[in-house]
Amino acid sequence: METQPDAAGARRALDEIAQVRAQASARQRTPRWMWQLLGVLSFVWIAVLAVPVGWNTWVSWLALGAFVVASSWVARRTGFAPFEGTRHGRWVAAIWGAGELAVVIAAVVLNKNGAGPWVLVTAGAVMYAGLVLLGPLTERHVGTPTRSLS
Amino acid sequence: MTGTEGVAATGDSTFDPVIHPPHRLRICAALEPWEEYEFSALREVVGVSDSVLSKQLAILMDARYVAQRRATREGRQRVSLRLTDEGRRAFAGHVLALRNIVGRFDAAVANRTDPGVGPGAEAIGAESGESLSLHSAPG
Numbered sequence A: 001m002e003t004q005p006d007a008a009g010a011r012r013a014l015d016e017i018a019q020v021r022a023q024a025s026a027r028q029r030t031p032r033w034m035w036q037l038l039g040v041l042s043f044v045w046i047a048v049l050a051v052p053v054g055w056n057t058w059v060s061w062l063a064l065g066a067f068v069v070a071s072s073w074v075a076r077r078t079g080f081a082p083f084e085g086t087r088h089g090r091w092v093a094a095i096w097g098a099g100e101l102a103v104v105i106a107a108v109v110l111n112k113n114g115a116g117p118w119v120l121v122t123a124g125a126v127m128y129a130g131l132v133l134l135g136p137l138t139e140r141h142v143g144t145p146t147r148s149l150s
Numbered sequence B: 001m002t003g004t005e006g007v008a009a010t011g012d013s014t015f016d017p018v019i020h021p022p023h024r025l026r027i028c029a030a031l032e033p034w035e036e037y038e039f040s041a042l043r044e045v046v047g048v049s050d051s052v053l054s055k056q057l058a059i060l061m062d063a064r065y066v067a068q069r070r071a072t073r074e075g076r077q078r079v080s081l082r083l084t085d086e087g088r089r090a091f092a093g094h095v096l097a098l099r100n101i102v103g104r105f106d107a108a109v110a111n112r113t114d115p116g117v118g119p120g121a122e123a124i125g126a127e128s129g130e131s132l133s134l135h136s137a138p139g
Helices: A004-027 A032-050 A060-078 A087-115 A120-139 B022-031 B037-045 B050-062 B085-111
Strands: B066-073 B076-083
Touching: A004 B022, A004 B037, A032 A060, A032 A087, A032 A120, A060 B037, A087 A120, B022 B037, B022 B050, B022 B066, B022 B076, B022 B085, B037 B050, B037 B076, B050 B066, B076 B085
Parallel strands: none
Antiparallel strands: B066 B076
């Protein structure tokens, strides 16, 4: 026999669960400005190869180092998808990492074969877009709206 | 879409008295979407002190619903917590049981034809035969 207090208590419990899930998820979701930061640094890393000073100098290593350090910092602070420690995150990391690596290798190879520096700039733009546009999408599953479950 | 849609709704619908107290319900709800969650982050989400969280976790660990892993990272000892498979099943069953209670009550109210008795009635006769106290004491 279901009484009104029983049902009200169950509703409260379901609302509580939804709220906690939203809080727990929001805490580990990456803020948009962090995606922007990573996007810009990844663009700089690739695009710097388009200028003569970028090849075989500390400039490109500095750009790469800045990207890696920023990624580590963001990952530690928020645990974005590739670092969130879930099966989903590992898949995102594997697919995304392979895709980005392929873009970089293809751009460098094309550039070395005379395609021109625009290839590297385009690759940088792809990296930027990949992080800024697709990054938040990879965390869509993390968020849950807080609303009544009744 | 509701906030508990992500909770797997497979298996039995079993009201679980180990999970239901508010703090433990919050702990399970916070852990459920993740493989692991850090102790300090969990404390913030659940909104309790270290000692209260430890006490509630101990009860969940005794029931084999939660497991912990200690690791040293950046020179500091971190405790990560996760719901075990058993814990996930129990939590999913508990959520399903809560939904069933609400669903049965709403259905009974909707089907009521007697305008003289509104939803404020003391009890709605349902087929379940289970009567659950949902006014649990904290922790």
